[in-house]
Amino acid sequence: MSFAKMQGLGNDFMVVDTISQPVFFNESQIKKLSDRHFGIGFDQLLLVEPPQQPNTDFHYRIFNADGKEVEQCGNGARCLARFVKIMGLTWKYKLRISTLKGVISARMHKDGNVTVDMGVPNFEPDRIPLRYANRELNYAVDVDGIKYSVGAVSMGNPHCVLEVDDIEQAPVERVGPAIGQHHLFPQQVNVGFMQILSDREISLRVFERGVGETMACGSGACAAVAIGQLQQRLGSKVKVHLPGGDLTIDWDGEGQPLLMTGPAEFVFEGQIEI
Numbered sequence: 001m002s003f004a005k006m007q008g009l010g011n012d013f014m015v016v017d018t019i020s021q022p023v024f025f026n027e028s029q030i031k032k033l034s035d036r037h038f039g040i041g042f043d044q045l046l047l048v049e050p051p052q053q054p055n056t057d058f059h060y061r062i063f064n065a066d067g068k069e070v071e072q073c074g075n076g077a078r079c080l081a082r083f084v085k086i087m088g089l090t091w092k093y094k095l096r097i098s099t100l101k102g103v104i105s106a107r108m109h110k111d112g113n114v115t116v117d118m119g120v121p122n123f124e125p126d127r128i129p130l131r132y133a134n135r136e137l138n139y140a141v142d143v144d145g146i147k148y149s150v151g152a153v154s155m156g157n158p159h160c161v162l163e164v165d166d167i168e169q170a171p172v173e174r175v176g177p178a179i180g181q182h183h184l185f186p187q188q189v190n191v192g193f194m195q196i197l198s199d200r201e202i203s204l205r206v207f208e209r210g211v212g213e214t215m216a217c218g219s220g221a222c223a224a225v226a227i228g229q230l231q232q233r234l235g236s237k238v239k240v241h242l243p244g245g246d247l248t249i250d251w252d253g254e255g256q257p258l259l260m261t262g263p264a265e266f267v268f269e270g271q272i273e274i
C-alpha cells in the first residue's frame, strides 16, 4: 500500500489515497503506524476518499495519533489539497472537501501556499461541546485548585485558548493534558497557549487532543484568533507564530468564515504492507 508523508509547519501527516487503493485502518494499527520509533511516525493520518456530497471534490477522514477520528485539521487540509494535486487526483486549484463535520474549501497558490476556508467558528457551549449552560467570553477551568480562564470555540473540532505572558514559559506539558481531558469538555479539547504581541500578531503553542504538543496546529491558530478577536484584542488579519512557522489568519468577525493561509510540503512517498 502506498502513502505520502506530508507536513504543514512541522505538523506531520501520513496521507493515503483510498480511492485507488481501498484500505482502512483500525485504532491499534493507527497507533502503531503513528509511533515515531516503531512505525512511520505522524501527528495525524489523513484518508482521501471519493466525494460524499454534491459539489464537493473529495471527502477526507482525520485520525489522531491515538487512533481516534476527529472532525477537523487545518494543516492537514492544506497538505491534502497539495497531495491530490501532486498525485494527479485533480486538475483543479480550488477544491471543496467534506469532513466529518462540514465542508471546507482550499485554494492552492503559485507560491506553494494554500488558503483554506475553515468555515464559521461556533462559540455555543453545546456545539464546542462544553459543559457550561451559558455562553461566556471566558470560562473558569479548575485544575488542582488553580483556576484557568479560557476562551472556547469549535472549528469543527473543539478548542480552548488561554493567554500567557511568555510563550517560552507556557506550562504546555503540565496544564495542556489537564485541561485537555477536563470533565467540562465531554469530547476532550485542543488547548492553545497564546501570547498576544500586538493586535495583528500572536505566538501560539498547542497541546493537541490525541497527540500532545505539536509543531503547529492550523485549527488551533484559527481558534486563537477567533477568541482573541471576540475579546477585542486582535484585528481581522493576524500573523500566528507557531514553533514550526507562521500562518496568516483572516476573519471578519462572528458569523463570517475564517481563512487560514500557509505552506504544505510533500516529504516522501512510501510503501508499506498492512
Ligand SMILES: N[C@H](CCC[C@H](N)C(=O)O)C(=O)O
Residues within 6 Å of the ligand: 011, 044, 064, 070, 071, 072, 073, 074, 075, 076, 157, 158, 190, 208, 209, 210, 211, 214, 216, 217, 218, 219, 220
Ligand atoms: N493539527 C490539526 C489539528 C488536529 C486537531 C486534533 N488534534 C483534534 O483532536 O481535534 C490542525 O492543524 O488543525
